Amino acid sequence: MARELLGKFLIYKDGETLLAGRIVETEAYLRDDPACHASRGMTPRNTPMFGEPGHSYVYFTYGMYHCFNAVTAEKGVGEAVLVRALEPIEGIHKMIELRGTEKLENLTSGPGKLCMAFGLNRRHNGIDLTTGPLVIAADHEESACQITEATRIGISQATEKLWRYYVSGNRFVSRK
DNA sequence: TTAATGATGGGCT
DNA sequence: GCCCATCATTAAA
Numbered sequence: 001m002a003r004e005l006l007g008k009f010l011i012y013k014d015g016e017t018l019l020a021g022r023i024v025e026t027e028a029y030l031r032d033d034p035a036c037h038a039s040r041g042m043t044p045r046n047t048p049m050f051g052e053p054g055h056s057y058v059y060f061t062y063g064m065y066h067c068f069n070a071v072t073a074e075k076g077v078g079e080a081v082l083v084r085a086l087e088p089i090e091g092i093h094k095m096i097e098l099r100g101t102e103k104l105e106n107l108t109s110g111p112g113k114l115c116m117a118f119g120l121n122r123r124h125n126g127i128d129l130t131t132g133p134l135v136i137a138a139d140h141e142e143s144a145c146q147i148t149e150a151t152r153i154g155i156s157q158a159t160e161k162l163w164r165y166y167v168s169g170n171r172f173v174s175r176k
Numbered sequence: 177t178t179a180a181t182g183a184t185g186g187g188c189t
Numbered sequence: 190g191c192c193c194a195t196c197a198t199t200a201a202a
């Protein structure tokens with residue numbers, strides 16, 4: 001699923017504002033994976049991971065950032081894909097405003113950055129990503145892209161797993 | 177260009 | 190009380 005989500009679009013409609021980005025970097029967090037929030041059972045925070053697939057899991061971290069995930073396993077399993085970077089497509093002016101920088105490569109090139117650029121927070125936790133206002137959707141025509149596998153970032157366990165994926169050469173990936 | 181560091185607060189043992 | 194799926198800033202090379 002982490003590979004599948006590359007090239008899909010994250011779209012957010014909030015009143016007049018339309019924001020959209022193409023997913024260019026993801027990480028997989030699986031059952032029996034010590035780096036996965038759900039690996040030690042259900043807690044108040046990770047409850048959405050055990051809920052319906054296709055819903056969001058947004059969590060608050062490091063005292064000031066949010067990270068956005070899509071739940072990818074059947075109910076009760078506890079797996080998700082972290083969206084780490086987007087290529088800004090629509091609503092770039094609004095993203096610039098929310099991020100406080102005009103540099104395009106710095107708008108959504110990181111899990112905390114893209115949540116800031118889209119204004120995502122606790123209110124967007126556990127919501128259905130097929131019905132809006134926050135949606136993941138495919139393009140009309142699937143364009144093939146070269147995918148690079150790499151180790152996941154910012155974790156201290158299972159650091160050897162190659163469960164991070166990004167569009168090769170894309171300028172909006174958080175780290176190459 | 178890369179490496180080190182401080183900010184900042186919720187989650188969980 | 191320690192850990193943390195991060196980021197911006199500063200310092201060093």
